[in-house]
Amino acid sequence: xxxxxxxxxxxxxxxxxxxxxxxxxxxxxxxxxxxxxxxxxxxxxxxxxxxxxxxxxxxxxxxxxxxxxxxxxxxxxxxxxxxxxxxxxxxxxxxxxxxxxxxxxxxxxxxxxxxxxxxxxxxxxxxxxxxxxxxxxxxxxxxxxxxxxxxxxxxxxxxxxxxxxxxxxxxxxxxxxxxxxxxxxxxxxxxxxxx
Numbered sequence: 754x755x756x757x758x759x760x761x762x763x764x765x766x767x768x769x770x771x772x773x774x775x776x777x778x779x780x781x782x783x784x785x786x787x788x789x790x791x792x793x794x795x796x797x798x799x800x801x802x803x804x805x806x807x808x809x810x811x812x813x814x815x816x817x818x819x820x821x822x823x824x825x826x827x828x829x830x831x832x833x834x835x836x837x838x839x840x841x842x843x844x845x846x847x848x849x850x851x852x853x854x855x856x857x858x859x860x861x862x863x864x865x866x867x868x869x870x871x872x873x874x875x876x877x878x879x880x881x882x883x884x885x886x887x888x889x890x891x892x893x894x895x896x897x898x899x900x901x902x903x904x905x906x907x908x909x910x911x912x913x914x915x916x917x918x919x920x921x922x923x924x925x926x927x928x929x930x931x932x933x934x935x936x937x938x939x940x941x942x943x944x945x946x947x948x
Contacts, residue, residue, distance in 0.1 A: 825893060829855040832881070832904040833866050842893065848877050849889035855903055868905065878902045 825844050828837040829851070838858050842851060853872040860870050868875075876886035881902045 822894075825899065827851065827893070828900045829877075830881070830900075830902050831855070831859055831864075831868065832902070833868075834859070834864055837900070838862070838864075844892070844894040846893050847889060848887045848891050848893070848896075851893060851901070852877050852889070852903065875903050875905055878904065 822844050824841050827840045827842060829840055830837040838855055840851065840854050840858060842854060849872070852875050856868065856870060856872045856875060859868060878886050879896075879898055879901065881904070883902070887896065887901075
């Protein structure tokens with residue numbers, strides 16, 4: 754269909770006005786902002802970056818001191834128990850104090866299995882795979898760990914042993930390991946199980 758020149762002009766004029774509007778909108782993108790009244794802008798407050806002028810915080814506020822560690826949150830897993838006990842204790846406490854508090858907390862929570870309430874019957878280890886127990890007089894801050902394993906000291910007499918050796922599960926499992934290495938043929942003890 755043939756179009757009339759008047760209809761072309763109208764479409765062309767409409768297109769020109771549209772281009773002018775686009776130029777006005779894109780001018781803000783290119784950094785040309787339309788002039789606004791100065792009152793519409795928010796005034797930024799004055800700041801003083803060097804307010805203290807190089808003074809130390811302790812000189813300005815004498816009551817502010819570097820914070821000192823006041824309590825430790827430790828996890829103690831007790832042998833046979835499902836989950837760890839969380840104990841809040843001071844860092845100056847000893848391993849013996851941690852054992853006593855862990856046993857007390859365990860009995861207070863009425864966890865299973867029921868254990869003796871005497872803390873001297875237990876030893877603290879870094880983990881259940883650790884052979885040596887920790888010294889009861891050692892400070893908790895010197896240990897470097899926050900997770901521990903508590904197991905009971907038991908004396909077990911092994912009657913089925915080929916050599917008749919009494920074995921004990923004591924505070925130092927490394928002694929038991931040393932006894933096993935002193936035998937010339939430690940693997941001979943297991944021959945009874947093969948037959």
